[in-house]
Amino acid sequence: MSVIAIVALMVIVMLAGGFYVGRARAIGAVNGNTVRLHSLPNYHGYYVAIWTGLPAFLLLAAYGIFGGQAVERLTFSELQREASALNARLEERLLSDAEYEEFRGAALQLRERVNAIGDDMQRLRSARGEERDPARLEQLQQEQREALNSATAAEEAAIGRRAELVAAVGSEAEAAGASMRQLAGFELVQAPREQRQLFLSDAMQIANGALSSRESAELNAAARIVARYQDRIRYFVAVLALVFAAGGLLRTRSQVIPDFRARNHVERLITGLLLLSSVLAILTTVGIVFSLLFESIRFFSTVPVSEFLFGLQWSPQIALRADQVGQSGAFGAVPLFAGTALITLIAMAVAVPIGLLSAIYLSEYAGPRFRATAKPVLEILAGIPTVVYGFFALLTVGPAIRGLFTWLGFDDVVTQSALSAGLVMGVMIIPFISSLSDDVINSVPQTLRDGSYAMGATRSETITRVVMPAALPGIVGAILLAVSRAVGETMIVVMAAGQGANLTANPLESVTTITVQIVMLLTGDQEFDSPKTLSAFALGLVLFVITLIMNVIALRVVQRYREKYD
Amino acid sequence: MPDNQSHILDQNAGFGETEPPIKVAARDVCVAYDGKQALNHVSIDIPDRSVTAFIGPSGCGKSTFLRCLNRMNDTIEGARVTGSLKIDGAEVNDKSIDPVVLRASVGMVFQKPNPFPKSIYDNVAYGPRIHGLALSRNDLDGIVESSLKKAGLWEEVADRLNDPGTSLSGGQQQRLVIARAIAINPEVILMDEPCSALDPIATAKIEELIDELRENYCIIIVTHSMQQAARVSQRTAFFHMGTLVEFGRTEDIFTNPRDPRTQDYITGRFG
Known part of the structure; x- marks a missing residue:
C-alpha cells in the first residue's frame, strides 16, 4: 500500500478519535451536566473532528491534483541544468554554421515578401471603381502562394539543418563520455514542445514501473530523477499531513470549554462547504469558457473574425501538399449558421x-x-x-x-x-x-x-x-x-x-x-495547431454565445412571470 | 328539520308587502362534493334591490350556496347539486339553462382580487366582448366608462386605462373586478368575502360602493365580518354546518336572534 493511502487511513482514524475526544472533553468539562454547555456535546466532537481531518485532506487533495505537475517541473529544471553545457555548445555551433544562417535569412526575407504581397492584395480588394483589377489580384494571389511555398521550404530546411546539428552535438557528447543525465537533458530541451511532454510522461511511466511506449538509456536516466522527486514529495506530504492532523486535534481539543460556541463554528464550516461546491460548479463553467476562448483567439489569429462570421464558403480542408488546390481552406461559417x-x-x-x-x-x-x-x-x-x-x-x-x-x-x-x-x-x-x-x-x-x-x-x-x-x-x-x-x-x-x-x-x-x-x-x-482543428473551438464559442443569450432571455422572461403571481 | 325551514320561510314572508319582490328562490338545495354533504336542504327567498349577507363559521356552506347561484360548482369535479333554485322564476339547475347565459346575468366577485393580465380597459371590456354587447368601439368605450364610474374607480384610472390591471392597488383591483362584473349588466351580483384581502380604508370604499349598487342590483355577500354584515346588508342569513339556521332582517338577527346558535355566533361564543 502506498504511503499516501496509509496516511489517509491514519488521518481518518485520528478524525474519528478527534470526535470522541472533543465530545468526551465537553461532557467532562461540565461533569456530565450537558445543559450547561453552549453547544451539544456532538458539536464539540464535530468541531474537533473537522479541524483534525480537513487541513490534512486538503493537503492530500492538493498533492493529488498538483503532485504530478510538481514532479515534472522539478525534473525538467534539473535536466535543464544538467544540459546547460551541451546547450551552450549547440548555440555556438548554430551561430557559426553558415548553412543554417543562410536558410534562416532566406525564410525571413520570403515571409516579409508574403506579407508585402498580402498588403497589396488588401489595398486592391478595398479599391473602388477603375482601380479594381481582378486579373492583377489573381496574379498577386499566385505570387503570394509561390512565395509562401518557398518560405515554408526554407523554414523546413532551417529546422532540418538544426536537427542535424543537434544530433551531431549529441553524438559528440556521447563519444566524449557525457553522462546519460546530460544527454537526457539535452534531448528534452531541444525537443519540440509536444515531444517534450511525451518525453516527460514516458519518464513518469517508467518511474512508476509501467512499460513505456519507447525505452532508452536517456529515458531511464530521466525516470530515476522522476522517481527521486516523487519519493521526496510523497514523504514530505505524508509527514506534513500527519502534522496537520495531530496539530489540529491538539489545538482544537484545548479549545473545548463549556462556553465554547462549537455549534456556530460547525455551522459556519458547513456553509463554507456548500459555498465551495457551488463555486466549483461555477469555476468549471468559467474554465470551459476560457478554454474555448483561448483556442478561438488562436484560430482568429489565422482566420479573420469577419471572414469567419460572414464568409459564405465552408470547407475546412488543409492541404497535405503545399501546392494543392484550396490549400488554405475556407472558414466562412454562414452556411453552418444557416443550416x-x-x-x-x-x-x-x-x-x-x-x-x-x-x-x-x-x-x-x-x-x-x-x-x-x-x-x-x-x-x-x-x-x-x-x-x-x-x-x-x-x-x-x-x-x-x-x-x-x-x-x-x-x-x-x-x-x-x-x-x-x-x-x-x-x-x-x-x-x-x-x-x-x-x-x-x-x-x-x-x-x-x-x-x-x-x-x-x-x-x-x-x-x-x-x-x-x-x-x-x-x-x-x-x-x-x-x-x-x-x-x-x-x-x-x-x-x-x-x-x-x-x-x-x-x-x-x-x-x-x-x-x-x-x-x-x-x-x-x-493536429492541434492547424486552423482546421482550431475552427472547432471558434464554432463552439459561437454556439455557447448563442445558447447563453437564449437562456438568459428565457430565464429573464420566466423570472418576470414569477414575480407577478407568487 | 322541516319545522326549522317553515319557520325561516314564515319569518321571511313577514316583510312581503313593503319590501321589493323576491329575486332568488331556493327550495331544498343540497350540495355534495364527492359524496360528502356540504349543504343540506337550504330554502331561502332573497329579495331584489337589496343586500343580503351570508354569515357563519368557515365550512358552513355559505360560499357553496353562493356558487350554486351561478353554477360555478359545475367547474368543480365531483360536485352534485340537487333541489330547486329559481332566479326570476327560471330554474337555474335546469338542463336547458346554459351556464354561460346564466353567468351573464349573475356576476361574481371573489375573495382575492383577480384582474386578468390585461389592461384596465380590457379587463372591463372582457365581458361585453365575449357576449357581444358592444356594437362599436364607441359603445364599448361607453360601457367601460360607465362601469368604472359605477364602481367608483373612473377618477382614479381615467388617464391610465392602458396600464395593466395588476398595477393597481388591492382595493382598486377589487373595484376593477366589480366594474368588470357590472359591465355585462347582471341582475344579481355575488360577492364571496370581497374585502377579506383588503385594508380597512379599501374595505370602507367597497362597502360604500355596495351600498350604492344596492339601488339597481340584487347583491348577495358572503362575509366573515359581522360588523360588515351589519353595516352593508338589509337581510342576513346565518349558516351553520351546512344548514341555513336563521334568516331575517339584519337588525333582527343582530339584536334579537331566535336561534341559540345564531346568538352564540354573533356574540362570539364560537366561530
Whole structure:
C-alpha cells in the first residue's frame, strides 16, 4: 500500500478519535451536566473532528491534483541544468554554421515578401471603381502562394539543418563520455514542445514501473530523477499531513470549554462547504469558457473574425501538399449558421404547436386519469437517447420523405435532408415544450379562471383570452429553452441531415450545423495547431454565445412571470 | 328539520308587502362534493334591490350556496347539486339553462382580487366582448366608462386605462373586478368575502360602493365580518354546518336572534 493511502487511513482514524475526544472533553468539562454547555456535546466532537481531518485532506487533495505537475517541473529544471553545457555548445555551433544562417535569412526575407504581397492584395480588394483589377489580384494571389511555398521550404530546411546539428552535438557528447543525465537533458530541451511532454510522461511511466511506449538509456536516466522527486514529495506530504492532523486535534481539543460556541463554528464550516461546491460548479463553467476562448483567439489569429462570421464558403480542408488546390481552406461559417437556423426552425415548427396544444389539453381539458398516464408517457419521449432518434430519422423518416417528394414530382430528393432531421428533432423537443408549458399553465391561479367563468366565458374563451396571456411569458421561456436545446442538438443532425455545408433555404437539401461540424473537425487524428482543428473551438464559442443569450432571455422572461403571481 | 325551514320561510314572508319582490328562490338545495354533504336542504327567498349577507363559521356552506347561484360548482369535479333554485322564476339547475347565459346575468366577485393580465380597459371590456354587447368601439368605450364610474374607480384610472390591471392597488383591483362584473349588466351580483384581502380604508370604499349598487342590483355577500354584515346588508342569513339556521332582517338577527346558535355566533361564543 502506498504511503499516501496509509496516511489517509491514519488521518481518518485520528478524525474519528478527534470526535470522541472533543465530545468526551465537553461532557467532562461540565461533569456530565450537558445543559450547561453552549453547544451539544456532538458539536464539540464535530468541531474537533473537522479541524483534525480537513487541513490534512486538503493537503492530500492538493498533492493529488498538483503532485504530478510538481514532479515534472522539478525534473525538467534539473535536466535543464544538467544540459546547460551541451546547450551552450549547440548555440555556438548554430551561430557559426553558415548553412543554417543562410536558410534562416532566406525564410525571413520570403515571409516579409508574403506579407508585402498580402498588403497589396488588401489595398486592391478595398479599391473602388477603375482601380479594381481582378486579373492583377489573381496574379498577386499566385505570387503570394509561390512565395509562401518557398518560405515554408526554407523554414523546413532551417529546422532540418538544426536537427542535424543537434544530433551531431549529441553524438559528440556521447563519444566524449557525457553522462546519460546530460544527454537526457539535452534531448528534452531541444525537443519540440509536444515531444517534450511525451518525453516527460514516458519518464513518469517508467518511474512508476509501467512499460513505456519507447525505452532508452536517456529515458531511464530521466525516470530515476522522476522517481527521486516523487519519493521526496510523497514523504514530505505524508509527514506534513500527519502534522496537520495531530496539530489540529491538539489545538482544537484545548479549545473545548463549556462556553465554547462549537455549534456556530460547525455551522459556519458547513456553509463554507456548500459555498465551495457551488463555486466549483461555477469555476468549471468559467474554465470551459476560457478554454474555448483561448483556442478561438488562436484560430482568429489565422482566420479573420469577419471572414469567419460572414464568409459564405465552408470547407475546412488543409492541404497535405503545399501546392494543392484550396490549400488554405475556407472558414466562412454562414452556411453552418444557416443550416442550424433551418433545422431549428423546422424543429420548432413541429414542436411548438404540438407541444403547446398538448399542454393545453393536458392542463385544461384532460381528466385526472388521462393526465396521470399521458404526462409520464410524453416525458418518456424526452428520455429516449438522441442516437435512437437519429436511427429513426435516418432509416424511417428520411426514406419516407424522399418517397413522398419523389412521388410529388421532385427530382433528386436526398435521404439525408434538413427536413427529416428537423422533423425528428421537433418530435424530440415536444415533451420539453409540453411539459414546461403544462407547468406554467397550471401555475396560472385558479382565481383567474374562476373570474373568467363567472363572467360567462366558455372554456376556450377562458383559455385563449385569460389563461394563455397569463402564461405567455412562461411559455416564451419554455420555447426559448427548447430552441437552445435544438441549436445544441448534434446526434440527430449528424445522422440525418448529411454533411454538405450548403447555403440553402431548401429543406430537402442536406445541410450541416455548427455542432455537426465540431464533431467532424475533432474526431479522428488531428493536429492541434492547424486552423482546421482550431475552427472547432471558434464554432463552439459561437454556439455557447448563442445558447447563453437564449437562456438568459428565457430565464429573464420566466423570472418576470414569477414575480407577478407568487 | 322541516319545522326549522317553515319557520325561516314564515319569518321571511313577514316583510312581503313593503319590501321589493323576491329575486332568488331556493327550495331544498343540497350540495355534495364527492359524496360528502356540504349543504343540506337550504330554502331561502332573497329579495331584489337589496343586500343580503351570508354569515357563519368557515365550512358552513355559505360560499357553496353562493356558487350554486351561478353554477360555478359545475367547474368543480365531483360536485352534485340537487333541489330547486329559481332566479326570476327560471330554474337555474335546469338542463336547458346554459351556464354561460346564466353567468351573464349573475356576476361574481371573489375573495382575492383577480384582474386578468390585461389592461384596465380590457379587463372591463372582457365581458361585453365575449357576449357581444358592444356594437362599436364607441359603445364599448361607453360601457367601460360607465362601469368604472359605477364602481367608483373612473377618477382614479381615467388617464391610465392602458396600464395593466395588476398595477393597481388591492382595493382598486377589487373595484376593477366589480366594474368588470357590472359591465355585462347582471341582475344579481355575488360577492364571496370581497374585502377579506383588503385594508380597512379599501374595505370602507367597497362597502360604500355596495351600498350604492344596492339601488339597481340584487347583491348577495358572503362575509366573515359581522360588523360588515351589519353595516352593508338589509337581510342576513346565518349558516351553520351546512344548514341555513336563521334568516331575517339584519337588525333582527343582530339584536334579537331566535336561534341559540345564531346568538352564540354573533356574540362570539364560537366561530
